[in-house]
Amino acid sequence: MFFNSLSFALFLPIVFVLYWFVFNKTKRYQNALLIVASYYFYSCWDWRFLFLLVFSTFLDYYTGIQIEKSKTATASKFWFWLSVIVNLGFLGVFKYYNFFAASFSELLNGVGLQSSPLLLNVVLPVGISFYTFHGLSYVIDIYLKRIKAEKNFVDYSLFVSYFPLLVAGPIERATHLLPQLKVKRNFDFEKAKEGIYQMIWGLVKKVVIADTCATYANAIFDNYTSMNSLSLILGAVYFAFQIYGDFSGYSDMALGMSKLFGLDLLKNFNFPYFSRDIAEFWRRWHISLSSWFRDYVYIPLGGSRGTKLKQVRNVFAIFLLSGFWHGANWTFIIWGFLNAAYFLPLLLTNKNRSNLDDVSLHWDIHSLKVFWSMFSTFLLTCVAWVFFRAKSITEAVDYLQRIFTNQKFSSQYLDNERYSYELLLMITVFILVEWNSRTRIEPISGKYSGLKLTLCLAAIIALGTYSDYKEFIYFQF
Secondary structure, eight states: OOTTSHHHHHHHHHHHHHHHHTSOSOHHHHHHHHHHHHHHHHHHHHGGGHHHHHHHHHHHHHHHHHHHHOSSHHHHHHHHHHHHHHHHHHHIIIIIHHHHHHHHHHHHHHTTOOOOOOOOOOOOOTTHHHHHHHHHHHHHHHHTTSSOOOOOHHHHHHHHHOHHHHTTOOOOOHHHHHHHHTSOOOOOHHHHHHHHHHHHHHHIIIIIIIHHHHHHHHHHHHTGGGOOHHHHHHHHHHHHHHHHHHHHHHHHHHHHHHHHTTOOOOOOOSOGGGOSSHHHHHHHSSHHHHHHHIIIIIHHHTTTOSOHHHHHHHHHHHHHHHHHHHOSSHHHHHHHHHHHHHHHHHHHTTOTTSOOSOOOOOSSHHHHHHHHHHHHHHHHHHHHHHHHHSSSHHHHHHHHHHHHHSOOOOOOOOOSSSOHHHHHHHHHHHHHHHHHTTTSSOTTSSTTHHHHHHHHHHHHHHHOOTTTOOOOGGGGO
């Protein structure tokens, strides 16, 4: 069940009506309804993996209580590591076993030892990386005595399985979401209206921008050997806006529908393509994952303390782990490595915390420098996205190499339903809207909200490809 599907368009209003008009007496009823709705939502993907979600939930709930009750450090450590090992074990088997088995077999074959790996024919449970990290952060925070263990199993279950964030985040923290689940929510019309606006804008990002860009990005990447330099450059740019519209659109829809239920989720995107360096980009892109690795990996390793060599080690550790978190393919690891390499000069010159303010442009020389910083950061990001999108490292390198060797910059015809020039115009308009929305919750509210809402709905109906029900990119992670 996709957020951009007709089935979800029926599911959400039913849950909304039941939540506010039938189960609105106490927070216990509200939470119980949301758990049932969340389990139903997840079972629509594959009911066989529902047991995995329930088991993971119970494991972290029980071990969290045992960690808090432990009288000795040894006992506390035992329950902590039990949770970590089992959670990462499930993640490793379903997501990474085949990758390691195949890579090890290739290594043996490379040195002359014939090997046929035993691979598992299993489907990756949707959202496993996200709800595993929800549970891990909760258990780690209890172990480090940052929070108390949650005794109410219903409340904790909802924290893990809450359907807006279940399959693609944001990666919530117990310190942020659990307190909201402990109290009864009362209907707030203004908040609900704000949520609807945010959902619609997220749908615009997904259906109008991401899915349209995907048509061209797929055509170019799938036939890159016959494309000239201009088409290859456009393919990388189209994918950059595809993945941004796709993932930030999902996040906007998740945050917006949560407001319908009186809950606030963590902000996951903050206009990352307006970043002036790669450090700022990662403070603005997939914020919940970046902050997770910062708090639970980077800082425990020493963070920015210690020698430069240790700082470099820590930076590469979190970026390589981030790449590996995204998928069991060497392309994701290279993608992480590239971002670490981009970050390295900033770290060595102590400029990784330079751009902490909101970007602005004026008609002066300084703004030209700011614009160049944003443009060059975007170009570096597009190069890294090629590895993220490509099927193999060889394909990614060949794709980038052909940009410089296929030196033709004429427009090429692509066999699809839309025109490339119109897409470029649409991306330009989208950039201007995003730029104008930097200091607002979302672009639909405010003056002329009715007109803007009508235009968004018209764009969704006119340009949306509902018959395709294109799934979100991050569902595979």
